Amino acid sequence: MTVLFYLSAIVAVVSTVLVITRTRAIHALLYLIVSLLAVALVFFSLGAHFIAALEVIIYAGAIMMLFVFMIMMLNLGTEAACQERQWLSGGMWVGPGILALLLGAELVYVIAGGGLTAVSAGQVSPKQVGIALFGPYLLGVELASLLLLVALIGAYHLGRREALTVHPETRVAPASRRCDSGVSGCTLIDVPKEEA
Amino acid sequence: MVGVPAEHGLILAAILFALGLAGVLLRRNIVFILMALEIMLNAAGLAFVVAGARWAQPDGQIMFIFILTMAAAEVAVGLALVLQFYHRFKTLDADAASRMRG
Amino acid sequence: MLTLLWLIPALPLAGFLVLVSGGRNWSRPAVAAIGVGSVGLSALVAVAVGASFMLAPPQGEAYTQSLWTWMDVAGLNARIALRLDALALVMVLVVAVVSLLIHWYSAEFMIEEEGYGRFFAYMNLFVGSMLVLVLADNLLLLYLGWEGVGLCSYLLIGFWYKEPANGRAAQKAFIVTRVGDAAMAIGLFLLFNHLGTLQIQELLHRAGQQWPAGSGLAVAAAALLLGGAVGKSAQLPLQTWLPDAMAGPSPVSALIHAATMVTAGVYLIARMNVLFTLAPVVQSAVAVIGALTLLLAGFSALVQSDIKRVLAYSTISQIGYMFLALGVGAWSAAIFHFMIHAFFKALLFLAAGVVILRLHHEHDMFRMGGLRRRMPAVFWTFLIGCASLSAVPLVTAGFYSKDLILWQAWSSPAGGPWLFAAGLVGAFITSAYAFRMVFITFCGEPQPLVTQSSPLPRTGTSLAGPLVILAAASVVGGFVELPATLGHRPLFSDFLGSVLPSVRAARGSAATELALQVVSAAVCLAGIGLAYAMFLRQRAYAESLARSAWTRPLHRFWFGGWGFDWLYDRLFVRPIVWFARIDKNDFIDSLYQGVAWLSERCHRLLSRTQNGRLRWYAMGISAGAVIVIAIVVWL
Numbered sequence: 001m002t003v004l005f006y007l008s009a010i011v012a013v014v015s016t017v018l019v020i021t022r023t024r025a026i027h028a029l030l031y032l033i034v035s036l037l038a039v040a041l042v043f044f045s046l047g048a049h050f051i052a053a054l055e056v057i058i059y060a061g062a063i064m065m066l067f068v069f070m071i072m073m074l075n076l077g078t079e080a081a082c083q084e085r086q087w088l089s090g091g092m093w094v095g096p097g098i099l100a101l102l103l104g105a106e107l108v109y110v111i112a113g114g115g116l117t118a119v120s121a122g123q124v125s126p127k128q129v130g131i132a133l134f135g136p137y138l139l140g141v142e143l144a145s146l147l148l149l150v151a152l153i154g155a156y157h158l159g160r161r162e163a164l165t166v167h168p169e170t171r172v173a174p175a176s177r178r179c180d181s182g183v184s185g186c187t188l189i190d191v192p193k194e195e196a
Numbered sequence: 197m198v199g200v201p202a203e204h205g206l207i208l209a210a211i212l213f214a215l216g217l218a219g220v221l222l223r224r225n226i227v228f229i230l231m232a233l234e235i236m237l238n239a240a241g242l243a244f245v246v247a248g249a250r251w252a253q254p255d256g257q258i259m260f261i262f263i264l265t266m267a268a269a270e271v272a273v274g275l276a277l278v279l280q281f282y283h284r285f286k287t288l289d290a291d292a293a294s295r296m297r298g
Numbered sequence: 299m300l301t302l303l304w305l306i307p308a309l310p311l312a313g314f315l316v317l318v319s320g321g322r323n324w325s326r327p328a329v330a331a332i333g334v335g336s337v338g339l340s341a342l343v344a345v346a347v348g349a350s351f352m353l354a355p356p357q358g359e360a361y362t363q364s365l366w367t368w369m370d371v372a373g374l375n376a377r378i379a380l381r382l383d384a385l386a387l388v389m390v391l392v393v394a395v396v397s398l399l400i401h402w403y404s405a406e407f408m409i410e411e412e413g414y415g416r417f418f419a420y421m422n423l424f425v426g427s428m429l430v431l432v433l434a435d436n437l438l439l440l441y442l443g444w445e446g447v448g449l450c451s452y453l454l455i456g457f458w459y460k461e462p463a464n465g466r467a468a469q470k471a472f473i474v475t476r477v478g479d480a481a482m483a484i485g486l487f488l489l490f491n492h493l494g495t496l497q498i499q500e501l502l503h504r505a506g507q508q509w510p511a512g513s514g515l516a517v518a519a520a521a522l523l524l525g526g527a528v529g530k531s532a533q534l535p536l537q538t539w540l541p542d543a544m545a546g547p548s549p550v551s552a553l554i555h556a557a558t559m560v561t562a563g564v565y566l567i568a569r570m571n572v573l574f575t576l577a578p579v580v581q582s583a584v585a586v587i588g589a590l591t592l593l594l595a596g597f598s599a600l601v602q603s604d605i606k607r608v609l610a611y612s613t614i615s616q617i618g619y620m621f622l623a624l625g626v627g628a629w630s631a632a633i634f635h636f637m638i639h640a641f642f643k644a645l646l647f648l649a650a651g652v653v654i655l656r657l658h659h660e661h662d663m664f665r666m667g668g669l670r671r672r673m674p675a676v677f678w679t680f681l682i683g684c685a686s687l688s689a690v691p692l693v694t695a696g697f698y699s700k701d702l703i704l705w706q707a708w709s710s711p712a713g714g715p716w717l718f719a720a721g722l723v724g725a726f727i728t729s730a731y732a733f734r735m736v737f738i739t740f741c742g743e744p745q746p747l748v749t750q751s752s753p754l755p756r757t758g759t760s761l762a763g764p765l766v767i768l769a770a771a772s773v774v775g776g777f778v779e780l781p782a783t784l785g786h787r788p789l790f791s792d793f794l795g796s797v798l799p800s801v802r803a804a805r806g807s808a809a810t811e812l813a814l815q816v817v818s819a820a821v822c823l824a825g826i827g828l829a830y831a832m833f834l835r836q837r838a839y840a841e842s843l844a845r846s847a848w849t850r851p852l853h854r855f856w857f858g859g860w861g862f863d864w865l866y867d868r869l870f871v872r873p874i875v876w877f878a879r880i881d882k883n884d885f886i887d888s889l890y891q892g893v894a895w896l897s898e899r900c901h902r903l904l905s906r907t908q909n910g911r912l913r914w915y916a917m918g919i920s921a922g923a924v925i926v927i928a929i930v931v932w933l
Contacts, residue, residue, distance in 0.1 A: 002199045009208045016212055016235055020219035025227055032231055035212075039242055042208070046200060046249040051257045058264055059238065063271050070275045071227060074282055080225075087224045095917060096221035102924045104214030110931055111206045122252045132254040133261070140258070144265040151269030158276035220916050229912070290912045297910030 005045040012038035023084035025071045029064065036060040047123025205246030212239035225288045226278050230271070237267045299350035302343050303363045303380050306390060307433060309340040310397075311426035314419050321415025330405035333418030337401045337425055341394035348387050352793075359383055359796035360499075362435055373494060379435035381498070385797040388633060389432035389565055392640050396557045397425045399764035403648050404549035406760030407655065411547075417457060421553065424450035428558050432565060437486055437496040440566070444482070444530065447559045448475050454554060455546040467545040474539040478529015485522025488515070502572040511576050520573050520580035524587075527563030531617050533591045538862045540614055541598075544606040548651025551606060556613050556643035561636050564620045568629050568798060575627075575799075582712060585625020589720035592618030594860050596727035600734070601844075601856045604661045605650050608735050611859075612687065613643055615724060619703050622721060626713035628706035629798035630791040635699040637790075638775050642686035642696060645768035649680040652761050653739065656754045660747055663735065668744030672754050677740045679765040684736050686772040688729030688826060691819035692784075695776030700725065702781060704818055705811055709803040718814070722821055729825030737833040783812045 015035040022028035036059050043052035133141055216239055219232025241260040248256015278288070285292045313336025321329050351361070360383035368376045382390075401421060408417050427446025434440035456468030490496050492515055493504045509516040527533075532540040543555050554560070567574060567584065574581045592615045599611035616639050623632035653669060653676060654661060670677045686696035704725070708718040757765075780787040791800060806814075832840040844853055855861060907918070 005200045005204075009204075012208070013211055013215070016215045019235065020215060020222060020228075020232060025225070028228060028231060032234065035235070036238065039212075039238060042205070042242065043245055046205065046246060048245050048249055048257050048260075051245055051260050054261065054264060058268065059234075063234065063268055066271050066275055067227070067231065070278060073279070074227070074288065076227070076288070080288075084223075084225060084228075088222070092222060096218045099221060099917065099920050099924060100214040100218035103217060103920060103927075104210055106924060106927045106931065107210035107213070108207055110927070111203050111210060124248065124252060124254050124257060129254040129257050129261075132258055137258050140262060144262055147269050148265060151272045155272040155276045158273065158280060217920055221913055221920065224913070293912070294910030297908050 001045045005042060008038045008041035008045065011035075012042065021088070023081045023088065025076045025080065026068075029067050029071065032067075033060050033064050036064070049123065050126035050129050202246055202250040205249075206243055209239045209243035209246065212236075212242065224290055226281060226290050227288060229290060230274055230278070234267065234271070237263060237270075299346055300356060300361045300382065301363065303347055303361065303382055303433070304365055305343045306340050306347065306394065307380070307426050307429035309336045309343070309426075310422045310429065312336060313422040314426060317415050317419035317422060321419055324415065326409060326414055329415045329418055333422055334398070334401040334405050336422055337394070337398050340425070340429070341398040344390050344394040347382065348391055351382060351387055364435070368438070374438075374490060374496065376436055376438040376496060378439060379497075380433040381435040382433065383797050384794045385565075385568060385633065386432050388637065388794065390429060392637050393425070393428050393432065393558050396640050396644050396768075397421075397428075397553060399767055400549050400553045400557075400644060400648065401425075402760055403552075403651075403764040404547075406758055407549055407651060408547065413457065417454075417547075420450050420453045420457070421549075424454065424554060424559070428562070431562055434498075436498060437489070437501070440498075441482065441486060444479065444526070444562060447554070447562060448472065448479065448530070451475070451543070451554050451559055454550040455543045457546055457550065461545075464545040467539075467542040471539040471543045474536050475529045478526045478536055481522045481529070482526025485519050485526065488519050488522065492519075498569065502570070505573055505576060509576055512578060513576070516573060516576040517579055520570075520577040521583070523566060523570060523573070524580055524584060527566050528587065529563075530566075531560050531563030531621070532614050533563070533618060533621055534587050534594065535862070537591060537595070537614050538859060538866060541607050541610045541859060544604070544610050548606070548647055548654060551609070552644045552647035552651070555610065556647050557640035560613060560617055561620070561640070564617065564624065564632055564636055567621075567624045568633055571624075571629050571798060574624075578712070581625055581627070583625070584621050585707075585712065585717055588618045588621025588623070588625055589717055589724075590618075591615070592622065592724040593720055593727075596724050596731065597856045598859050599731040600727060601853050603664055605653070605663045605666075605735065605739060606647070606661055608663075608731060609643070609646055609650060612646075612728070612731065615728065616643065616687075619700065619721065619724070622707055622717060623703045626707050626710040626717065627799075627801040628703060628710060630794045630800065631699070631702040631706050633794060633798070634779050634790050635703055638686065638695045638699040638772070641768050641771040641775055642683045645679060645683040645765060645772060646687065648761075648768070649676050649683065649765055652676050652757055652765075657747060657751055663738045665745045665747045666739045667742045668740070668748055669754075670740045672744075672748070673740075673757065675757050675762045675765065679762075679769040680740065681736055682769040682772055684732040688732045688822050689725060689818070690729075690822060690826075691815075693773065695772050695774065697819075697822075698776030698779055698781065701815055701818060702779065705781065705806075705814060706801060708810070708814060709806045710801045711804040713804075722818060725818055726821045726825045729822045730829050733826045733829035734833050737829060741834055742837065781811065781815070782808055783815060 012035050015031045015038060018031040019028050019035060022031060036055060040052045040055040040060070043049075043055060213236055216232050216234075216236030219235060220229055223229050223232060241263040244256045244259040244263070246256070248254065248259070281293065282288060313332055316332055316336075317329065321332075360381060362379060362381045364377050364379040366378050368378050370376075401418070404417070404421070408414055411417065424447055427443045427450060429443075431440055431443025431447060434443055452468045452472040455471050456465045458464050486496065489501060489505075493501050493508065495501050495504065505516065505519075529536045540555060540560070544551055546554075574584065595611040595615035595618060599608050599615065602608045602611060616635070620632040620635050620639070623629075623635060653666065653673065656673065657666065660666070682694070686694040688694075689696040689700040691697050700721075704718060704721045707713040707721050708715065778787075779790040832843075843849060858864065907914075
């Protein structure tokens, strides 16, 4: 198990690095999925089987699919990749790199210096998780469902405008048209160009 | 099942978190920023699960469930916003939305 | 009758208020009626009060009328209180009567000028302030009157404000007297601080008890008050403002700069005589200042060509005589000379005013001439005034007053031959320049300006009346104080004896006194003779003398008032102007502006951090997190 842990840890780190350095969106996404799967294996090696399964199903399954649909819809193709390459020039790495490094170093320092050399003890079965969910954490569950409902409504509302296909020729300059949601559906209204 | 030091798990979580942060700061494309954000959330959840496994209690896993729920909700709304963003600015450059400045 | 005392200053002040509120819109006769009337009523009340005082003197030879409390704070109980004693009565009568005559004169004189109402308003305010000054019971009220007359002097010198030179002259007068006023204020602080009161009688009493003669505090206080007196009375070293103050109208020069305001310093010293007696050093300084000033001004008057400037320097010189008298302890002689001087100097200024007016505001004497036949009334009154100024023996009042001073200068314990000699030389120069004025202006051949302006209109009653009255006063005014050699009737000194201590002769006998009188009479006539020779008979010789190489610089030096203007300009004016120029942007203010500038810069700097970019904010958050964790972990 420990070997599994360390192996999947290495895979996770490597694929994460690749995620943040890819220029094509789909590639980065796929590496992200790999990273998530590796983390699921890490969960498994720690004895958290239920969570490993959830990670795969929900995170790598549902959430990443959302990303895939988004990328498909936005049609990020070759010229987007070129754009990304431009944006990822060498000098860009300095600031973020230093900050991330510092943060990581601090966290590692805190963790390592904490003196908690404890060993993980046994696995936690799904049954225990279920009992805890319907027991002490019942309120949290209800709130989480509320949150999901809110997200559903919000996403529906915000995304609803994309139901319209705007003809390229009638497309005007940005920030000069506004969508007004009436009873009969979405209509585009011309608004006077605001001051920048 | 036995023998993985908890701190190594936490260190893994810290590294993933730092990488996610680097991604958020580095990338200009909003979709990539969201992806890096997911990495960070995942790393935080990993830390919870490691802690729960160390004490052999389900609380860590439950926390991870909640984080997962929240991540799902956030991604849903966030991606809808990204679509709006794209339709407004015709680009996915995060720096394009900088009118709240001064 | 004495309870009407408060009306004396109140009436002119009321006239001022009335004229200030409405004088612009009323007709000239109405304004003149109010302006002259208020002073006239005040003079009437003054005469009535004076008669009552002299016929039935109140208890302690003084009458105090307390009106209300001005302020009562921290031990200073200053009341608006008027005190009438012999000295104050003399001053009040002179000020009120002479002011009345001058107001009457100016009703006609200023008839053509715009700002008629303004003129009379200021004049009334002046008379009110002067009366407050001389009637004040405490030094604070006196200082109020002091400042009031200074203000009116400024307003009236700069009356024709459209001409910038007049404004400058007014500023100069105000600023130079301010120097003296500041010294006086410090003197008041010192007196109050050590003696605990500013009420004059009480103060002098305490000073006499607490301060030994010659003590440092007495010297300091007396010196500071002397500073104030020197400023107001235009003595050395603050005399530079008076010649330039002739920029104002002639009635103003007559009233303020001849008869009343400039004598405020003399009054102050006479009033505080106890203090000066306690500080003999300062008193000798007074005498020396008086002697030097009378000589300095006399020489300057000898070479002036502007008729009013001659009279201005003459005023400075005559006040020098008063200071000389005060300095040797001849208090009553100084006040006597003040009274006589008020008469003849006002007369001279008013007469000169008529001449200037008729010749279309021409001031240069050398452009006049031959006015004797054309303006006879003015000529005769002017002649009488000059005779009194020169102290022509026996027939003029000036003789009695000046002679008294010269005799006291010789005989008083604080006097001596040197002071007497200074006074004598001064007398010679006085008669020389006085009759120089007469001969150049009125006698001789008329210059083109005069012939073109002829025939000159007849001098009206309002103009001639005051001249005649003052001329009469200049002749008979001296008979109230006959010296020992001529009948010994010192009525004036006796009257003032209740307030001003008399001086005992320390040297010289009656015979010496007679000899000295003869000498001074001879000197006066010699001066007249010199003027006659130089300016009537041998005019060409005089002119060539003035133009010769070795007299030219002397002439210029005396003409410029012995270089004081030049000196003050170099010493004070230029450095201050230079400093004001480099401080044009107010470098102290720039400190505060710097604060504003700095905060604006910081604002700009910080605004740049709000650039609206998402990743920048994320960077900020993470940097903050890093720093906070670092602080928590390592500190």
